[in-house]
Amino acid sequence: MSRIILITGASSGFGEAIARHYAAKGDRLILAARRIGRLEKLKSELESSTQIHLLALDVQNRDAVIEALNHLPAQFSQVDILINNAGLALGLEPAQSADLDDWDTMIDTNCKGMIYCTRALLPGMVARKRGHIVNIGSAAGSYAYPGANVYGATKAFVQQFSANLRSDLLGTPLRVTCIAPGMADTEFSLVRFKRDAEKAAAVYAGNDAMTASDIAHAVIYVTDQPAHLNINHIEMMPVTQASAGLRVQKLTE
Ligand code: NDP
Numbered sequence: 673m674s675r676i677i678l679i680t681g682a683s684s685g686f687g688e689a690i691a692r693h694y695a696a697k698g699d700r701l702i703l704a705a706r707r708i709g710r711l712e713k714l715k716s717e718l719e720s721s722t723q724i725h726l727l728a729l730d731v732q733n734r735d736a737v738i739e740a741l742n743h744l745p746a747q748f749s750q751v752d753i754l755i756n757n758a759g760l761a762l763g764l765e766p767a768q769s770a771d772l773d774d775w776d777t778m779i780d781t782n783c784k785g786m787i788y789c790t791r792a793l794l795p796g797m798v799a800r801k802r803g804h805i806v807n808i809g810s811a812a813g814s815y816a817y818p819g820a821n822v823y824g825a826t827k828a829f830v831q832q833f834s835a836n837l838r839s840d841l842l843g844t845p846l847r848v849t850c851i852a853p854g855m856a857d858t859e860f861s862l863v864r865f866k867r868d869a870e871k872a873a874a875v876y877a878g879n880d881a882m883t884a885s886d887i888a889h890a891v892i893y894v895t896d897q898p899a900h901l902n903i904n905h906i907e908m909m910p911v912t913q914a915s916a917g918l919r920v921q922k923l924t925e
């Protein structure tokens with residue numbers, strides 16, 4: 673049976689790849705992002721396979737999220753799967769020199785955007801006794817690295833919110849999954865480095881990073897499991913990435 677899937681951050685990277693994978697299965701899609709032109713292009717590519725509704729939406733805007741998700745067109749209103757994917761890292765400066773506006777934007781998008789979308793759709797899912805929320809966390813939510821300060825903290829929030837949601841939803845058939853990827857080659861670094869293409873390309877050069885499609889496969893895997901089964905958490909990394917131990921600063925350095 674065709675499901676209704678709402679994907680935030682569908683205009684590039686993971687969200688776009690996830691949309692392509694669900695479209696190929698014939699699921700109906702609600703695609704949300706700020707860059708509506710990108711979404712329109714994707715819709716024109718995918719609409720031969722399925723029905724698609726677009727939302728020009730900034731997930732930081734609480735009123736806009738609630739309004740949009742509470743007034744979906746009738747044929748899209750019963751969302752089965754919410755993919756909270758919209759998010760970003762801004763900067764890699766140490767905490768003492770990081771930009772406070774960047775910190776606000778990461779918290780407003782990665783944490784608040786996720787909880788607004790979730791809160792808007794949860795009552796309907798609970799009433800219909802059907803729903804799956806997939807939150808895109810990050811390896812940065814579990815492992816510290818220099819410059820990840822607030823970005824990593826927002827993704828730890830995503831991880832813990834997912835676990836806490838599962839507790840609240842015990843006794844309902846709803847499912848919650850957090851997928852926590854490490855390094856994947858998308859526009860993520862271009863955004864982090866404020867459109868410095870050279871710096872962004874250097875992040876992925878020669879390390880065989882994951883692709884957006886790798887993450888989309890994981891999303892499809894968790895949402896295609898039988899109804900009695902909840903995949904709580906998936907952490908995934910390219911073979912070329914690992915948490916490689918604690919650093920020690922010598923007193924003489
Ligand atoms: P991209 O930059 O390619 O995609 C990010 C998406 O998020 C875009 O579609 C963007 O759309 C959307 N977005 C950003 N801010 C907002 C906003 N305020 N409102 C609505 N949409 C927004 O990066 P990725 O695909 O890599 O990132 C997707 C998610 O995966 C993020 O949450 C990221 O933190 C996470 N992640 C990424 C990893 C990586 O290495 N690439 C690893 C682990 C996690 P638009 O600008 O059009 O609004």
Ligand code: 8X3
Nearest residue numbers: 810811812853854855
């Ligand atoms: C981004 C993953 O490992 O580049 O969320 O911080 S990593």
